Amino acid sequence: MPSAIHLNPSASSWHSSPQNPSATSQIQAFHSLLPSYAPTPLRPLPSIAKDLGLKAVYLKSEASRLGLPSFKILGASWAVYRAILDFLAIDLLPDQPLPSLDYIKTLIQDKELGELRVITATAGNWGRAVAKMAGYLGLKAVVFVSDHMHPTTQQLIRDEGLGAEVRVVQGGYDHAAQRAKEYGEERGKERERLLVMDMGWVGYETVPGWVVDGYSTMLTEFDAQMLGQPDGGRKSATHAFVPCGCGSIASAVAQFFKDVKRENETKVVVVEPDSAACLLASLEKGEETTVETGDKSIMCGMNCGTLSSSAWEVLRKGADAAVAVTDTEAHQAVMDLESEGVEAGPCGASTLAALRRVCSDTSAREKLGLGEDAVVVLFCTEGKREYEAPV
Numbered sequence: 001m002p003s004a005i006h007l008n009p010s011a012s013s014w015h016s017s018p019q020n021p022s023a024t025s026q027i028q029a030f031h032s033l034l035p036s037y038a039p040t041p042l043r044p045l046p047s048i049a050k051d052l053g054l055k056a057v058y059l060k061s062e063a064s065r066l067g068l069p070s071f072k073i074l075g076a077s078w079a080v081y082r083a084i085l086d087f088l089a090i091d092l093l094p095d096q097p098l099p100s101l102d103y104i105k106t107l108i109q110d111k112e113l114g115e116l117r118v119i120t121a122t123a124g125n126w127g128r129a130v131a132k133m134a135g136y137l138g139l140k141a142v143v144f145v146s147d148h149m150h151p152t153t154q155q156l157i158r159d160e161g162l163g164a165e166v167r168v169v170q171g172g173y174d175h176a177a178q179r180a181k182e183y184g185e186e187r188g189k190e191r192e193r194l195l196v197m198d199m200g201w202v203g204y205e206t207v208p209g210w211v212v213d214g215y216s217t218m219l220t221e222f223d224a225q226m227l228g229q230p231d232g233g234r235k236s237a238t239h240a241f242v243p244c245g246c247g248s249i250a251s252a253v254a255q256f257f258k259d260v261k262r263e264n265e266t267k268v269v270v271v272e273p274d275s276a277a278c279l280l281a282s283l284e285k286g287e288e289t290t291v292e293t294g295d296k297s298i299m300c301g302m303n304c305g306t307l308s309s310s311a312w313e314v315l316r317k318g319a320d321a322a323v324a325v326t327d328t329e330a331h332q333a334v335m336d337l338e339s340e341g342v343e344a345g346p347c348g349a350s351t352l353a354a355l356r357r358v359c360s361d362t363s364a365r366e367k368l369g370l371g372e373d374a375v376v377v378l379f380c381t382e383g384k385r386e387y388e389a390p391v
């Protein structure tokens with residue numbers, strides 16, 4: 001078991017390739033047309049900031065996003081949309097209006113493509129989000145899941161969109177992802193199967209890239225909300241804490257904050273369950289490393305043993321720290337947030353657990369500059385959900 005905090009000092013001077021503002025506004029415009037779009041709240045947590053000796057702590061809550069209890073629909077909706085446009089050979093032009101969902105749905109019907117299936121694998125929230133978005137386009141999803149997944153979560157996926165087909169695979173998330181990949185890529189079936197995964201590998205990076213692009217809406221909202229904070233006293237956060245499973249959301253966060261225009265004012269701290277700390281292991285080893293995951297973590301969505309290939313390329317350069325937290329710490333953080341009136345699941349609360357862990361390690365805290373001027377944002381990626389509390 002590696003140590004729980006890995007610092008990556010070179011990240012403080014790394015810049016991502018500059019983001020294209022018209023592309024991010026196009027994505028935000030797309031999301032704003034989806035049913036029940038609204039920016040998610042950014043909440044100040046003054047008593048936690050005081051307790052930890054920090055200037056301010058904010059929590060961006062993804063407890064309710066486009067009708068689902070996690071951020072994943074932002075990436076899933078944009079990636080499914082882009083993948084269908086690609087499939088239908090429709091170009092997306094920067095200054096043209098976006099083809100509407102109704103238009104695409106009609107096109108799918110006219111071309112008799114109703115049997116097309118959107119294929120994916122999930123640790124939970126992603127599969128629901130893909131099924132929902134496929135449903136908006138009149139399509140069904142086939143979702144591969146691990147047999148470790150709780151039956152209630154499987155049912156939530158089945159109930160989404162037009163009713164997803166859930167295929168249960170023995171082993172952890174990595175096995176389910178492998179099966180989805182084989183099934184989606186099977187030769188001769190290209191016209192019936194469209195693989196839309198957030199997990200990428202060499203040779204399959206375009207779709208996961210769209211997923212990461214889709215998450216930009218959460219960050220654009222954050223920027224606007226931060227400007228409106230009376231007590232923040234600064235343009236942005238000094239530290240951003242983000243959970244990591246296959247690494248897509250963390251790489252979106254790193255790319256955003258490390259954009260050359262932002263002058264490296266924000267350190268990015270990536271949080272993993274100690275039972276699936278593949279980024280931490282990879283950073284320690286200096287190369288992408290798969291770890292054996294346990295069959296259970298209350299941070300289910302983060303229980304991935306391998307990083308998405310493109311996420312690793314960003315995070316190895318852009319993550320200032322990787323922090324592994326235990327189920328007990330995540331559960332404690334869920335309860336801490338509850339007492340602040342914030343409803344979060346363990347993945348969402350893991351960022352608070354990691355903040356507490358770093359703050360309790362004098363050396364790491366100092367090296368990361370988490371002092372009395374620090375303004376921290378915690379990305380809280382999911383709402384309250386049932387789980388078995390660790391004893």
Ligand SMILES: Cc1ncc(COP(=O)(O)O)c(C=O)c1O
Pocket residue numbers: 070072123124125126198243244245246247248249250300301302347348381382
């Ligand atoms: C609630 C929640 N938080 C965080 C993550 C991790 O996201 P990613 O796989 O993009 O690293 C997931 C993934 O399923 C999730 O469901």
